[in-house]
Amino acid sequence: MAWNLDTDRPIYAQLIERIKTQIVSGKYAPGERLPSVRELAAEAAVNPNTMQKAFAELERTGLVITQRTNGRTVTEDVKLIGDIRAELAGDQVNTFFSGMRELGYTEKETSDLILRYLNDDKDSK
Amino acid sequence: MNDLIEIQGLTKAYDADHVAVDHIDLKLPKGKIIGLLGPNGSGKTTLIKMMNGLLVPTEGSIRISGYEIGTETKKRVAYLPDRTYLPDGKSINSILDYFCDFYEDFSREKALEMLQSLHIDPDSKLRTLSKGMKEKVQLILVMSRKADLYVLDEPIAGVDPAARDYILRTIINNYDSEATVLISTHLIGDIEKVLDEVIFLRSGRLLLYTSVDNIREQHGKSVDAYFREVFAC
Incomplete structure (x- = not known):
């Protein structure tokens, strides 16, 4: 199922909101490994570059952490x-x-x- | 040299009164999915044909991966024309043979894998497939090459919404970050989620080249809505 996105707001901003919600609601637990950008882009039916941009912003806020060997995980900072x-x-x-x-x-x-x-x-x- | 495509002063005049492409200057990077948008007759297909060496520019130049249009660019550009050119009486398998002969970068395994996901028997003849299936097969052939540039002329015209979703997913899943995909269409609403950037053409001229999220940020509306405003009749 493609994600439902508004047509009048930037896509990357909506991807950020959506992933934040999934993290704070516990769909992805603290420290849990996240799907790859490509997997999530396919799930959302959006451009992988846009998903990448959303992740860059989530990393900047510290909510998502890139592990060099282990992809991306949710922060353990509860x-x-x-x-x-x-x-x-x-x-x-x-x-x-x-x-x-x-x-x-x-x-x-x-x-x-x-x-x-x-x-x-x-x-x- | 990060630009994949460099277009300078590009013009195609069929005769003095019919200038299809009018002095376009444009540099396109690699690693992006770019929409080539414009109303009918704005020069989209003429531009695409010049990129593929099917039309010769009246003036100006195009370079792709640093090469003038010719054998070297044909090796690197995978092109989906706006109409079918495959022989109807051939089986899909023999068309795969053609593609293997013609293109070093063609992956038969990849094509077979995608055909299988659609439950298409490679032994079936092209004419036994529905229109939507034929479009999908042609897209599969194009996306099974490992090209620098994929040029898709109206890939979603004339297929149902579910087939459109399949086609868009195939594009997202198969392009890699080193390649660029250029998609011409006037069905913007269906496609804008997968685009990084858009090019607006009007009467053969470049009107706008920007990112999808820029348009949404600056104008507070979708590319589709913005397009309707810009090109309102």
């Missing part, structure tokens, strides 16, 4: 993974709140709505 996870979660919250603002909701109304939603969820269980 704190770094946690920080990036928190950052991605923050992005989600921001996106959510700006969507609600666009609908004309105040922050109070939004948070009330969240609480009600969570309570409903509990009741239905």
